[in-house]
Each structure stands twice: as C-alpha cells, then as structure tokens.
Amino acid sequence: MQPPERPRRRDCDSSKALPQVAKSSSIPGPTANRLGLILRELQHCQRSGQMTIRSGFLARRLGLSDSQIRRDLAQLGQLGKRGVGYDVIELIARLRNMLGTDGQWRTILVGLGNLGSALVGYRSFREQGFQLVAIYEADPTKTGQTIDGVPVLPIDSIEATLPKLNVDLAILAVPTEAATAVAERLYRLGIGGILNFAPVTLNQSPSTAIIDVDLAIEMQRLAFAVVNRQRSS
Amino acid sequence: MQPPERPRRRDCDSSKALPQVAKSSSIPGPTANRLGLILRELQHCQRSGQMTIRSGFLARRLGLSDSQIRRDLAQLGQLGKRGVGYDVIELIARLRNMLGTDGQWRTILVGLGNLGSALVGYRSFREQGFQLVAIYEADPTKTGQTIDGVPVLPIDSIEATLPKLNVDLAILAVPTEAATAVAERLYRLGIGGILNFAPVTLNQSPSTAIIDVDLAIEMQRLAFAVVNRQRSS
DNA sequence: TGCTGTGAAAGTCTTCACAGCG
DNA sequence: CGCTGTGAAGACTTTCACAGCA
Numbered sequence: 399m400q401p402p403e404r405p406r407r408r409d410c411d412s413s414k415a416l417p418q419v420a421k422s423s424s425i426p427g428p429t430a431n432r433l434g435l436i437l438r439e440l441q442h443c444q445r446s447g448q449m450t451i452r453s454g455f456l457a458r459r460l461g462l463s464d465s466q467i468r469r470d471l472a473q474l475g476q477l478g479k480r481g482v483g484y485d486v487i488e489l490i491a492r493l494r495n496m497l498g499t500d501g502q503w504r505t506i507l508v509g510l511g512n513l514g515s516a517l518v519g520y521r522s523f524r525e526q527g528f529q530l531v532a533i534y535e536a537d538p539t540k541t542g543q544t545i546d547g548v549p550v551l552p553i554d555s556i557e558a559t560l561p562k563l564n565v566d567l568a569i570l571a572v573p574t575e576a577a578t579a580v581a582e583r584l585y586r587l588g589i590g591g592i593l594n595f596a597p598v599t600l601n602q603s604p605s606t607a608i609i610d611v612d613l614a615i616e617m618q619r620l621a622f623a624v625v626n627r628q629r630s631s
Numbered sequence: 632m633q634p635p636e637r638p639r640r641r642d643c644d645s646s647k648a649l650p651q652v653a654k655s656s657s658i659p660g661p662t663a664n665r666l667g668l669i670l671r672e673l674q675h676c677q678r679s680g681q682m683t684i685r686s687g688f689l690a691r692r693l694g695l696s697d698s699q700i701r702r703d704l705a706q707l708g709q710l711g712k713r714g715v716g717y718d719v720i721e722l723i724a725r726l727r728n729m730l731g732t733d734g735q736w737r738t739i740l741v742g743l744g745n746l747g748s749a750l751v752g753y754r755s756f757r758e759q760g761f762q763l764v765a766i767y768e769a770d771p772t773k774t775g776q777t778i779d780g781v782p783v784l785p786i787d788s789i790e791a792t793l794p795k796l797n798v799d800l801a802i803l804a805v806p807t808e809a810a811t812a813v814a815e816r817l818y819r820l821g822i823g824g825i826l827n828f829a830p831v832t833l834n835q836s837p838s839t840a841i842i843d844v845d846l847a848i849e850m851q852r853l854a855f856a857v858v859n860r861q862r863s864s
Numbered sequence: 865t866g867c868t869g870t871g872a873a874a875g876t877c878t879t880c881a882c883a884g885c886g
Numbered sequence: 887c888g889c890t891g892t893g894a895a896g897a898c899t900t901t902c903a904c905a906g907c908a
Contacts, residue, residue: 428877430855434848439832452889461835465879468890478890480885497851498858505850512749519745522830522847528854567853591857593849597755599672602694607856611849614755615667616826616842617738620800621731621761622663623840624824661899685867697867698901705869713868713907 425496429470435460436470437493444486452483499527504565508580509572510535510550513595517569519546531563536576553580560587570594581608658706658729665703668693670726677719685716732760737798741813742805743768743783746828750802752779764796769809786813793820803827 425433439459443451453471457464471477471484474492478484494500505528507514517523518533534553535541541552551559568589572580577596584592584606591607594600597615600608658666672692676684686704690697704710704717707725711717727733738761740747750756751766767786768774774785784792801822805813810829817825817839824840827833830848833841 426877431852434851435832437851438830438845438848442831459832463879472891476891480890481888482886483889498854499851503850503854516745516749517846520846522845523850526847526851528847528850566857567850591853593853597671598675599668599692607853607860609849609853609856611844611846612671612755613750613753613844614759614761615671616844617736617756617761617800618667618670618730618732618759619664620824620826620840620842621736623842624799625731626657627840659899696901701868709869711868714866715908716867
C-alpha cells in the first residue's frame with residue numbers, strides 16, 4: 399500500500415541526481431533508531447528472565463511515551479496481547495529480523511591504533527552478529543600476528559585479500575588523514591557499509607552505506623544538551 | 632550564557648498546559664545535529680584557506696539539500712551574503728557559540744580500560760574545547776600515575792575529589808555492570824552531562840544530560856542502512 | 865548574475881483518544 | 887480491567903519556489 403516513492407530518509411538523499419528506484423523498508427528513520435534501543439532493553443529484560451513486557455515500562459525506561467513505543471512496535475506486526483503486553487522472546491526475534499541482525503555480518507577492522515585496538519574483542523559486536531574476520535593495518539610491525547584469532551594483514555594487501563573474505567562491513571578507525579583514501583579503496587572493493595570513526599566527511603558512494611561516529615561531535619551534542627536541558631534520541 | 636530554558640522536549644509530557652513561551656534561541660533538534668556536521672566541514676574548509684562557502688557546496692559534501700543547509704544556517708541569523716555565500720570564519724564562530732563550544736568544558740573520564748585509554752589524548756576533544764582534567768579508575772594498579780598530564784585517581788575518591796575540580800561533563804567508559812552505579816554517583820555529585828559508552832540504558836536524572844554512544848547499536852544502524860539501500864546491482 | 869532568506873506547501877512524525885480484545 | 891492498535895489531529899521538519907540583494 400505504499401506507492402513507489404522516493405526515500406523518506408531524514409539524513410541523506412535529497413539529491414535529485416540519484417535515479418534511486420524504490421525503497422523497500424516501510425520503517426520510518428526515527429523509528430528504526432529507537433528500535434535499536436528497544437532491542438537492547440529487551441535483551442536486558444530477557445537476561446533477567448522477564449517473559450512479557452508492556453509499552454509503558456519500555457517507555458519509562460527509555461524516556462519515551464508509551465504511545466510512541468506502541469507505534470514503533472506496531473511496525474513489526476500485531477505482536478502484542480491486549481491486557482498483557484509483548485512476549486519478550488518473540489519481540490527480540492522480530493526486531494533482530496527487522497533490523498537485519500538475525501544473521502551474521504562479516505566485518506573487517508581497518509586501523510589498529512588506540513581506538514581500533516579497543517574495538518577488537520568488543521563483546522557486543524559479536525553478540526549482535528558482527529563477526530570480525532580480519533584486521534588491516536599500515537604499520538608493518540603490527541601485521542602478521544593474530545589477535546583473538548583474527549589475522550592482522552597489511553593494508554596494502556587489501557585489494558588482494560579482501561575479495562576472498564566475503565566481507566560485508568568495515569569499521570574504519572584509521573588516522574584522519576588516511577580515512578578518505580582508505581574509504582575510496584573500500585568503495586572500489588564493493589564493501590556494503592562503513593562505520594567511520596574518523597572526524598572527516600567521507601565522499602559518498604552510491605553503493606556503500608556510511609554511518610559516522612565522531613566522538614567530538616557526540617561531545618558537542620552533550621554540551622548542547624546540557625545548555626538546552628534537552629534529551630537526545 | 633542562556634537564561635533558564637523552557638523544556639521543549641519531544642517526549643516526557645509533565646505539563647500539557649505548556650503555553651509555549653517560544654524561546655527563539657532554541658533550535659530544532661535535527662538542525663542542531665546537522666550543525667555539528669556543518670561545523671566540522673567548515674573547520675576543514677578553513678584549514679584549506681577557503682574564505683567563503685556556499686550552501687550548495689556544503690549540501691553536496693554532506694549529502695543534504697541546499698535549502699536545508701540555508702534553513703539551518705538561518706537559525707543563526709542572517710549571516711550569508713547574497714550572490715556570494717557565507718564567511719567561513721564568521722560562521723564557525725557563530726556555530727561554536729550556538730553549540731556551546733566556544734568556551735572550555737571541564738571533563739573527566741571514568742574508566743581507563745581499552746576504550747577509555749583510546750579516548751585519552753583524542754585530539755579532537757581538546758580542539759573542540761573539551762579539557763580532560765582527571766581520570767577515574769577502579770583498578771589500583773592504574774591509579775596514581777598521570778597520563779598526558781592528567782592524573783589517574785581512584786574511583787572511590789570521586790566524592791572527595793570531584794567537587795574541587797569544578798567539572799562539567801563526564802565520559803563514562805566503565806564496564807557495563809558498573810555503569811549504572813557510577814552514573815548514579817555522578818548524578819549525586821551534580822555533573823552536568825554524561826557521554827555514556829556502556830551498552831545499557833542509564834536511569835534518567837532531571838539535572839544530568841545523557842548522550843549514549845553504543846557502538847553495537849551503531850553497527851546495527853549500519854547493517855540496517857545496507858539492507859535498506861536498494862541498489863540495482 | 866548567483867546566491868541567500870523565507871512564505872507557503874508538502875511531507876513526516878508524534879500525540880491523543882478511544883475502540884477492541886484477552 | 888488493562889493494555890494494545892490505530893484513526894485523526896496536531897506538531898514539527900523539509901522542500902519548493904521565488905523575491906531580494908550584493
């Protein structure tokens with residue numbers, strides 16, 4: 399019942415030069431972002447052995463309104479039981495499916511500096527289905543070893559080695575000066591998406607999704623929230 | 632400094648009889664988030680010696696529409712010159728003022744694990760006005776030293792030592808299990824805001840702003856963006 | 865000419881209010 | 887009864903289109 403319309407993304411798009419066909423997801427952008435938080439909270443509840451959950455509980459926990467939670471969850475189908483709430487297990491399964499994390503995503507890390515090293519072995523990555531299959535690094539004194547069973551390969555071998563690894567996603571944690579060039583190489587290798595930690599705007603690629611995590615900008619958002627006493631998404 | 636702000640939040644109701652006192656200095660949430668990206672791009676342009684900039688250029692760079700850029704910047708006043716564009720230096724100054732990063736924010740880091748260590752000395756923090764004044768850590772083998780001139784103090788001394796440090800913000804990089812309890816202690820100490828890296832929903836506090844950075848959720852957003860990017864090939 | 869600033873329109877998201885069902 | 891699902895209203899955001907000025 400949705401017309402083949404333009405993407406309704408709030409953050410990217412807007413370029414009429416893109417011949418972009420239809421967009422498959424019926425999920426509004428803001429909703430998708432909240433579903434991630436809801437999923438995390440549900441997994442927490444599951445670990446405490448809770449079997450069902452009500453919209454009002456999630457709402458209070460996450461600082462949202464109960465009607466908003468219900469609207470968000472209604473995107474997944476009619477999963478709630480009136481008078482009772484939602485089944486925690488079922489909701490988790492449905493959310494993971496919707497968010498695309500019910501399977502495994504083969505992932506590489508590029509850049510084994512301070513931040514990159516901290517990200518290796520970050521437990522939540524693996525728990526959510528992101529499997530680290532290789533690490534690429536420019537410094538030759540760091541390559542050759544394996545960390546947590548993951549091989550550290552020379553960045554210059556990436557064109558030769560990446561195609562065999564069948565990789566979906568890359569985590570980009572290289573120095574700012576190198577980020578743009580590395581991103582271009584990843585585009586050319588056909589990577590599906592990049593999580594970019596470098597504080598620089600990468601050129602856009604039609605076939606690669608990019609999510610930026612700029613820690614300085616997050617601090618700015620915090621400062622802004624303090625001054626404006628707002629809550630963030 | 633801002634006068635006491637009106638609560639223009641999008642979630643908690645608290646008072647439905649809000650007669651809407653229209654504080655003009657308050658900018659829309661989505662706009663505020665984009666202004667951070669715009670600022671970063673402007674600083675990049677400034678380093679290349681560019682003196683003026685047009686909305687269309689920023690738009691292409693950031694993947695937004697030019698009219699959106701103009702709307703966002705119009706929030707700061709009429710800073711553009713018709714037929715020319717915006718003065719880079721002036722715009723940066725105005726943006727930093729608006730986002731609250733024209734002064735210094737005294738900041739502590741709590742938790743000197745892998746991630747915390749990576750955050751110490753992260754250059755962009757200091758460049759954007761976030762000054763690290765102390766690090767708190769539970770492991771006694773790590774306390775007592777200084778890192779980059781910043782003292783590493785025992786977490787249990789925080790009630791005694793924090794008040795003297797005149798701190799505004801905290802970066803919370805402790806293990807998940809400890810995060811909630813540490814956050815409560817920070818609330819009680821009157822901290823203004825917390826940048827939370829623990830993958831857990833913190834209880835909310837009326838006087839402390841919270842920004843969450845959950846790296847697993849960012850990966851989920853990336854996966855979602857990949858799945859919902861319908862490319863012909 | 866070329867670009868900004870902005871009213872008005874279009875589009876999107878959130879909240880309200882209550883029907884509907886276990 | 888309690889809680890979900892949802893039409894309708896309202897609030898907010900983006901886009902369009904063009905006036906206005908350097």
